Amino acid sequence: MKIFSATQIRELDACTIAHEPIASIDLMERAASAFVHWFLEKFDDRDIPVVIFCGPGNNGGDGLAVARMLLYEFYNVQVFCCEISKNQSADYLENLSKIPDYSNLSVLPLAEGAEVPPLPPQAILIDALLGTGISRPIEGFWADFIQKLNQFSGTKISIDLPSGLIADATTTGTTFCADYTFSFEMPKLAFLLPENASRVGEWSYASIGLDSNFIVQTASPYHYLTLADVKPFLQSRTKFAHKGQFGHALLIAGSQGMMGAALLSGRAVLRSGAGLLTIHAPACGYVILQTGLPEAMVSSDRHHFNFSELPDLEKYTAIGVGCGLGQKDFTVRGMDELLTNIGSKPLVLDADALNIIAAQSWQSRIPAGSILTPHPKEFSRLFGDAPDDFARLDLLQKSAQQYKIYIIRKGANTAIALPGGQVWFNSTGNPGMATGGSGDVLTGILTSLLAQGYPAEHACKLGVFLHGMAGDLAAESLGHEALLASDIVDQLGKAFQGLKKA
Known part of the structure; x- marks a missing residue:
């Protein structure tokens, strides 16, 4: 399985929209549905409140679609729309308009300077603030806001990737630290490196039907090794x-105390x-190897305690x-x-x-x-x-x-x-x-x-x-x-x- 950069992932989305064809809002619906399917299997207790923090871009649009779908699955959902930027994506606005007026789903704005709202300690907090479009560290108020969210003692989940995390480069700024991250189509390169373990938590992914021809034809040096491979x-x-x-x-192995x-x-x-199998080992290991592994042949080195010479190869x-x-x-x-x-x-x-x-x-x-x-x-x-x-x-x-x-x-x-x-x-x-x-x-x-x-x-x-x-x-x-x-x-x-x- 190939692992794409953030730029390639955006190109993959665009190619799918252009050639399937499918509207971007419908592709977002697929993504939200995949997340909710995973969520239902992982957290099936409808009595646990769910709080979603959405940014104004497409990651926030994913969060709004997830909120709507979880509402239909009878979860108690609350959404905070964080005004990180004045630029709201079209799909974010459309998903905001789809929140049913008659529901008891609470959708509240949070402007810069607002306090982090009090959260029930047993709640599940879902991060949909910032997606793969981020290319520089988060600073100022919203960096502090994310740090306060990180102090929440309940379960924390990120949609696609934790807010503030750079998908394909080292992250130096503030990052949301998730217990679980659910990604779309393929894992991000950042998930696979130790420096991000505390940010990503336990991660999963699922296909959302992105363009298979693009995936086959687009080169990447990075791959995720699966059973199919x-x-x-x-x-x-x-x-x-x-x-x-x-x-x-032939194994050349062992020494005194390390047989x-x-x-x-x-x-x-x-x-x-x-x-x-022949094991070439120092003479001190002869009895150990013949007794412990009778299926193997043993070649004894002339040195009693350590390897010192080659057998005939x-x-x-x-x-x-x-x-x-x-x-x-x-x-x-x-x-x-x-x-x-x-x-x-x-x-x-x-x-x-x-x-x-x-x-x-x-x-x-x-x-x-x-x-x-x-x-x-x-x-x-x-x-x-x-x-x-x-x-x-x-x-x-x-x-x-x-x-x-x-x-x-x-x-x-x-x-x-x-x-x-x-x-x-x-x-x-x-x-x-x-x-x-x-x-x-x-x-x-x-x-x-x-x-x-x-x-x-x-x-x-x-x-x-x-x-x-x-x-x-x-x-x-x-x-x-x-x-x-x-x-x-x-x-x-x-x-x-x-x-x-x-």
């Missing part, structure tokens, strides 16, 4: 298939479908390196040997492999087409930092392009940067996955998919999606606090089945 990648198995057809993966990382990653390799179809590796001097020499001799074999680099590359300034030695899986701090060590999340996103894109690699920057809505400049934000996963070993599991999944012959781009998208989907399945029964990395591995089978059945 990854399901076509999943390879099927024939009746007479054998293990030799599904690749031989659990090798076990977790190894289990993920096998649960993701690789035909064979000839027979392996993909290699994953870094989980629990450590950064001893001889491990650095082992990484040097790997980067010298890897050739064109598919490679996943994680954890201490990335830290060693950063410490040695070996970024230019990373083989083109490799997959890197840094968390935010590892990414900063490798490629530098930036002042805000939008600048970090730009750095992520440029780094993948410069080195011709795939970078999976882990976190909520994990971002996959492709060598061609595209970035895909993942739609699966949950906060319970913020636990030790979760990244080791992802490395195993990716290495397994590469070993089976998946192209790197497909392996990144499918692997990240499955990883998050397995985490979501685990969270359904365990919640977030109790979730372990091994629980993610345990749910990989159901995740694969879910993809096949969808």
Whole structure:
């Protein structure tokens, strides 16, 4: 799913109006109807009062249409029309005229200088003040007004995006801080970046039937990764298939006190479908690995406690390196040997492999087409930092392009940067996955998919999606606090089945 800029979204609206054809007021009606459908499922108690603050533009027009529809659904609705500007949009005025005269719906004006009206503590406050048209920070009275609304202790909801939030750039001014945001057609780029988490809250979106040809033909570097995007990648198995057809993966992982990382990653390799797995680990891990993962073969390093040398790489179809590796001097020499001799074999680099590359300034030695899986701090060590999340996103894109690699920057809505400049934000996963070993599991999944012959781009998208989907399945029964990395591995089978059945 593409993610458009604010300008592209306005062009998409205009194209839909021109070519469907449909009047803009009727398109607004669709948007309001989509919001109300979501609202009815989320908040079905008609005894809770609803208070809507509308601005004079089209976002305020959405709010007025929502007020009318909620009234017809027997909610107790009150509207405040805030005179932020003297310019009132035509659709705002038309929706204002549609408020039935005979109803008990209260519509009151609020001019600059007015106090925030007293709100019932149990009310639902809906923000429809300002939409995607805003391009500069809110200042003065209305900035203070929004700050006072933010102090409301009840549920706060924004229509399309929180007022004051810039959809596709860093927001520096006052912003309405929503508990829920409901957007139209597609999420906004701002929703996917950590700096806006407290402003956007829990977000949802729904299609309102905007022009599909425009969406297909209009380019965007940003995408939201959904099940529909990854399901076509999943390879099927024939009746007479054998293990030799599904690749031989090599993991270089583990060190004294960190063999659990090798076990977790190894289990993920096998649960993701690789035909064979060898784990190259220091000698101290031999018994642990043979006992804990009997399905895997073990190659022992001559060093007892740490990785120091390469095995023969000839027979392996993909290699994953870094989980629990450590950064001893001889491990650095082992990484040097790997980067010298890897050739064109598919490679996943994680954890201490990335830290060693950063410490040695070996970024230019990373083989083109490799997959890197840094968390935010590892990414900063490798490629530098930036002042805000939008600048970090730009750095992520440029780094993948410069080195011709795939970078999976882990976190909520994990971002996959492709060598061609595209970035895909993942739609699966949950906060319970913020636990030790979760990244080791992802490395195993990716290495397994590469070993089976998946192209790197497909392996990144499918692997990240499955990883998050397995985490979501685990969270359904365990919640977030109790979730372990091994629980993610345990749910990989159901995740694969879910993809096949969808």
